[in-house]
Amino acid sequence: MDEEEIHIAVGKNTKKEKANILWAAARFPRATIVLVHVHWPSKWMPFMGGKVLYKFADEKEKEMHRTKETDAMVKMLSRYKNHCGTRKVRAHYLSHDDVLAGVVNLIKKLKIKRIVIGSRSMSKEAMLRKCCQVCVVINGKHMSTSNDHLEHTGSIGYGGSPESLASIHELSDDSNGYTTPPSDFADEIIYDDGVIQMDGTDELATCDVQEAETEDEEITETGEPNSCKEVEHFSEEIAHQTDEIQSFRSITERAEELMEEIDKLQRKLKELQEEDHEKSILSPRQKAAASLKEKGLSTPRYGYPELQLPEHISRFSMSKISKATDNFYSRNLIGEGGYGPVYKGKLGGVPVAIKLLRPHGKQGFPEYKQEVVVLSRIEHPHIVKLIGVCPESCILVYEHLPNGTLLDRLSKGLPWKDRVRILAEQRSALAYLHSCRPHAIIHADLKLTNILLNAGNVSRLGDFGTARTVHMKPLEEETICRRTNPMGTTGYMDPVFFMTGELTTESDVYAFGVVILQVLTGLLDLNIADQVREAVKMDAVHCVLDASAGSWPEVQTERLLRLALRCCSLERKRRPAITCDADWRSLDILHAMANAAAKSRKWATHGS
Known part of the structure; x- marks a missing residue:
């Protein structure tokens, strides 16, 4: 008699697949867990936060991206492995542009007669139901079992070529194949023949539903909960490890942020020291200009053309702007952007947001002009309202929006x-x-x-x-x-x-x-x-x-x-x-x- 096996179909939904793996492991405590996975290769390359078709990408970049995809798949399977504890696990996978056809390929090659699948939509596919018996388990709960399958013979179509079937292999237990310590940071190895040998889990798998029902009855009658307790124990351990990893990553990210802040402060200190040295030899007029720089202001831009402003856009003098912000008091600083710092203030008793042009910043007079030209001719309840400007220093005055971004x-x-x-x-x-x-x-x-x-x-x-x-x-x-x-x-x-x-x-x-x-x-x-x-x-x-x-x-x-x-x-x-x-x-x-x-x-x- 063949060794008892439980086949489970797993995908990228970690929460759902974990529940299904635990469900199968609890009901088949003595079975070997067999996992099968169809890897769907992306047709797009990441680019500038978007994507670009593979045909436009360089061959070297394609190879690098494929490697990253494969590594990500291996890491996913490695994480699933931990849910099974010390259970014996085998895994198979293949790459296919059509997930359904890939599943059928696996069923054909591995001669699977029953399969557990966590997708209702896929379980309804006639091609799949004719190949084998389909057991639907959603989030660890048995939903249904199809009984309209046919005998698994060579006459059943599988939607793929013999070459794709031949690419499915299994590594033997005594091979020096894939092994993983219980850590998300482990080095993983993937073999050229497309097979992962694991002590854990994989993505598409099979399940004998009749055997599952029998196991349910046996557990109920004999009161044999040891396997369930083991699964729960391992589940708790993995959850604890996950929390520790997340905590470590958070600390690492925070440390990196602090180092960046320290670097910025050191650069700022150096700039201030250089400015102090320069001001010690400046004339009174030059010192006044330097004082404006310290406040985040630009010196008067007399070289720039005067903008034609509509009547509803007010003009404010530099003295009024300074008074409105308590001389640009640091507590009134509410934001910082490419244009410059933004201060909260009051003009005529009305709360306003005052955006200053930072000298030598990324943006300058063209952006100031563009914003004035655009905002002065539009009015919409969900577009910020421009109240006025200070032309001498390219300052913009908006309505104040207290809840931030x-x-x-x-x-x-x-x-x-x-x-x-x-x-x-x-x-x-x-x-x-x-x-x-x-x-x-x-x-x-x-x-x-x-x-x-x-x-x-x-x-x-x-x-x-x-x-x-x-x-x-x-x-x-x-x-x-x-x-x-x-x-x-x-x-x-x-x-x-x-x-x-x-x-x-x-x-x-x-x-x-x-x-x-x-x-x-x-x-x-x-x-x-x-x-x-x-x-x-x-x-x-x-x-x-x-x-x-x-x-x-x-x-x-x-x-x-x-x-x-x-x-x-x-x-x-x-x-x-x-x-x-x-x-x-x-x-x-x-x-x-x-x-x-x-x-x-x-x-x-x-x-x-």
Whole structure:
């Protein structure tokens, strides 16, 4: 009689697969665990926070990226290994462009007759159900078992070539193959023949459902819980190790941040010492100019042309600006950007935010001029309001928004209803900018730190220093692109704009897609689109949504995530138009659900 085996299908959803592995291990305490995995090779290369097709990449870069993908897969399998403790485990995998066809290939080659799968959608595939019996286990709970399978014979199609079948191998136990100590930091080895021999777990696997039911009865009748306790014990150990690793990583990251801060302070100290030496030999007039520099101000820019300001934009003298900020008192400093420091102040009894031009900073008079020109001719409830300027030092005066940036607010926690509302507000702001005629306005630097919040968490889009205008055809919606030097922020910048210098309204759509993904998931990684795309593909959207925001409406939220992924497409034609309401129906529906929930809560509070 063959050695008893339990086959388990595992994927990249760590939480779900862990539960399924523990379920199988508990019900088959004496069986060898066999894991099978279909590796889906990416068709895209990461580039500037986005992705580029493999055909555009260099051969060396392709090889490096494939190696990284394989290493990531090995690390994933290594983590699964720990869930099985000391149990005997075998693992098989192959690479295939079609996951379903890859599963069928494995079933055909390994002669699997029953398989445990954690995906309802895949378990319904006729191709799979005809190959073997399918047991569906979701998050450690047995859901169903198919009984319409056929005999596993050579006549069953598997959707793959003999070469792909031949690439499936197994290493023997006495080989000097793959071994891993119980640590996430272990060195891993992957063999050229595509097989991993582990004492742990892998991704696609098989399960004898009838045997599982028999084992359930045996455990119930005999009261033999030892294997369950062992699994729980190992699960607790792994959880403890994971916490220690996370703590170590947090400490390491914090140490790196502190070292960077120390370096900055040392450079600042050196600059101040040099300035003190220079001021000791300056004339009184030069000392006055140096004093302005210390406050973050520029010296008067008499060489710059005078801007024509509309009547509703006020002019403020340098003395009024200084008085409004208590002579630029450090406690009134509320922000710092590429343009310069931002101070809180009061002008005419009204709280304002005062942005100063930093001498020799990344931005200068062109950005000052651009912001004045753009903001002085637009008015929208979700775009920051420019109150006035101080022309002599290129100072900008805005309405004060006390709740800071959207990035700050997300870090403190924000309910999903507010997040959806803010996204709807910013889509409205962008649609307004893109609809301006005859010259549409492209923000060109949309990101979390440029979305500001007032006391009621109502959002305003700010920082228009990089904004550009493009001419719109009078009778068509198509935008004539504007060629300019690539600008913006890594991770948010349209890769097509970066590569071609062609700036269009679709560049804002790309950045908005990244913002949506960040707001819904709470993730800030440059490869966020890849992570979300993988979660959608694996039917694991709930795993990437930010749990701190509350209970998301998953169906509509998944639709919005899919729309955001379209925004992040490298093909500009696939991106939704920000001005097209039909394209943004999923956001509108979520916004309506958020409003309804807010109203019901208000009535409930009022009734009580």
